[in-house]
Amino acid sequence: MPAYLAWTAAPPVDLEGPWTEARSAGPGLFLIDSTEHLSAVYHALKWSLPDDTALVVVPLHETPKLRGLAPGTTTWLRERTVRPDRT
Numbered sequence: 001m002p003a004y005l006a007w008t009a010a011p012p013v014d015l016e017g018p019w020t021e022a023r024s025a026g027p028g029l030f031l032i033d034s035t036e037h038l039s040a041v042y043h044a045l046k047w048s049l050p051d052d053t054a055l056v057v058v059p060l061h062e063t064p065k066l067r068g069l070a071p072g073t074t075t076w077l078r079e080r081t082v083r084p085d086r087t
Helices: 038-047 073-078
Strands: 003-008 021-026 029-033 055-060
Touching: 003 038, 029 073, 038 055
Parallel strands: none
Antiparallel strands: 003 029, 003 055, 021 029
16 A cells, blocks of 8 residues: 655644545654555645645655654554665
């Protein structure tokens, strides 16, 4: 199932949309598990925010390097993404 990383300047209180799971990974940072394409995920988030609120949504194909995020974030990502080559 595709995973997405989303950041917004004004996180919505109730995240409802075309996803199986949306979890907070840090202030304004969300991990989203969805079978929908990027556009559907982006627009569902956009419509849940006040007008002119900053928003970034990107698909995650590989497990990113990270630290200092909510407990369980690395495990969640490793279950849904490919670990990068270590060459």
